[in-house]
Amino acid sequence: MKSFIECSACMIRQSLEILNKHSTSNEQKSDILKLVLKALSETTITSINPPQLTNKVHSILKQELHIQDFYSEEKKESNKEALRLESFLNQLIASADNPLLTAAKLAIAGNVIDHGALASFDLNETISTVLEDHFAIDHFDRFEELVSKPNRILYLGDNAGEIVFDKTFISLLLKQHQTVIYAVKSAPVLNDVLLEDAKETGLAAMIPVIESGSTTAGTEPSEMNAEFRNYYTNSDLIIAKGLGNFETLYGLNDRKNKFFLFKVKCPHLGKYLNLSMKDIVFLEETF
Template identity: 35%
Template sequence: MKVALDCIPCYIKQAINTLAQAGISEDKAREIIHETLPLLPRLDPQGTPAENSTVILRKVNELLGIEDPFERAKKESNQLALELLPQLEEKIRQSPDSLLMSLKISVAGNIIDMGILKEFDVEGSIQEAMVKKFARDDYVSFKQDLKEAREILILGDNSGEIAFDSLLAKQLSQLGLEVTYAVKDRAILNDATLEDAVHVGLTGQIRVISNGSGFLGTILKDCSQEFQQVYTRADLIISKGQANYESLEAQGKEDRRLYFLLRAKCEIVAKSLEVQLGEMVFCRS
């Protein structure tokens, strides 16, 4: 997915949200924003929003002198999600279609996005996911593809959300699939890393690997050889969240293994997906 002019305010918004996590003075925050703005003309107009956002955010972290401004917030979101897991597991057990329910719970967790949203209602998102359908829904074809699949790769997105993804991973494992879950190699916004996977207990359930990259989304050219081998070998790939959609949407037009699972949290992504803002999606590109 290519950048649009409207992506520029979002870069700045993500930078401001990052600065808010650092607890610095408004004067210092303004100084960092002013030092970051000269990067805007040098961003790649042919790149993806995820790539360009990462350039800005790395500069912000560098100027802050903090490797992970979201460290405390990520731990809090992980803990919140863990507290909700027992009731969510019960909803899956009671559902006539446990796999579909686990997909809905997984996408409900996609509301935890501190780069875009200052406030989010996780429990409200879960309740909405229970009753609403996917605005774009390729679940039938996904179930058909599962019959021929052996290995499935889930591309993780945010902290907190990763705990909800563990329920989806469990359902897929129970179907006899070998599940691998990929996280970021280092901190960027509130994206999940190996530390988050350990926190929510995911590493004790399935194989979890780093993608070798610190970019938002999944920028394949920046990923490790180990990850690329897993990516190439997978029979199916579930891509979680907006940044993964932004970075893999073009590839998904050719690669029929890719299924995108997300909420459309910005107008540009919603337009690309041909859905309304805020709607849930589970689809091929």
């Protein structure tokens, strides 16, 4: 999916947030912002996808600030906050009329933990509302049918903190005789999940966790490493969490049984999909 012209405003907002946190002076902030604006002005924004645009901007910020992970503190705090909720999430799933549906909705609720798309978010409110919401795009029945028998599932993670919500969903899938491999990014970008987050939250002790090779806020096909590509091609089904994975993998028409789970956090993406902000989506790509 290609970027919208309006994505440039989000890039400027992200840049200012990072500069306000990490730059040492207004002069430095101004000089780096000029480089970002120059890069945006020289880019045909609608020719690349949003994660590629993010990488173009963040590479400038990383080079000029000499920092590779702008959100390391936020990721650790998000993991801690989500782990404090883990027992509560499992109780909600266990007491539900349809535990699989509830686990899926809670996994999507965790998608609100996003320091790239959102300046602020209310996790507890999101948990409360998402359980009452219906999927704006609803292919859950198809997924439920597929997991009624054993499958090899490749689960593409999105953000730190959110990974704990994924963990509760995966725990239920394991009980239903599914085999799950979890994929993380290979380098820091935004607050996307890394191998250290999988270890920190206990997911790596529960199932195999691999790096995708991707250094963008999604899963860029050209960056897939050999191990990940093998799982991507040969798994029975794929669960792809978050907007970044949707923006990089939707529309490729490269395989069947690929499901995208996310919460709409961008009004322009919402308009593109004819959805509203905060809608929750359980979408199977069909072709």
